[in-house]
Amino acid sequence: MFLVDWFYGVLESLAWLWHKEAKILFLGLDNAGKTTLLHMLKDERLVQHAPTQHPTSSELRIGRIRFKAFDLGGHRMARRVWKDYYAKVDAVVYLVDAADGARFGESKTELDALLTDDALAGVPFLVLGNKIDVPHAAPERDLLYYLGLAGCTTGKGDVDLAGTGVRPLEIFMCSVVRKMGYGEGFRWMAQYIK
Secondary structure, eight states: OOOHHHHHHHHHHHGTTTTTHHHHHHHEESSHHHHHHHHHHHHHHHOOOOOSSSSSSEEEEETTTEEEEEEESHHHHHHHHHGGOTOOEHHHHHHHEEEEEHHHHHHHHHHHHHHTTGGGGTOOOEEEEEESSTTTTTOOHHHHHTTOOOOTOOOOOOOOOTTTTTOOEEEEBTTTTTSSHHHHHHHHHHHHHH
């Protein structure tokens, strides 16, 4: 029953993408949960994955919703090719391991570089603070602080930013392995995909 409820929750969350096709980049440091999330969305299975060595893409279809997701890897060498995928991107999902405080500074540096890149100007950013199921994971307010996003997010509801010149940017805390939190993030992101 839990799996059925979860599936319908994800389906509802992604329903905003109905009849839309989108290119979404899954970015973040290595071990943040990008590949695990992508496979949860694709196969609805939790599987242990080896670190992503080469960029991969998957076309995801849930009901009549379709989007092309790119998992570009997060290790230092992989980050050098991220720029090659910026063209015609509709949204960025940036994952942060909320339980790995030692890497918050490195994650902030990469996120700052993405947010200031002209090629991504105006592109919606969904930041997912993953691994909240781990007891020492940072809460949302701390992650906002460490990533330099305090006071920079645009609101979790239906916020009309049309004509304001403000980039949609929001953080949602989640646990990919527990299948919670990221559905709300995708619902928020979908309202900004044209």
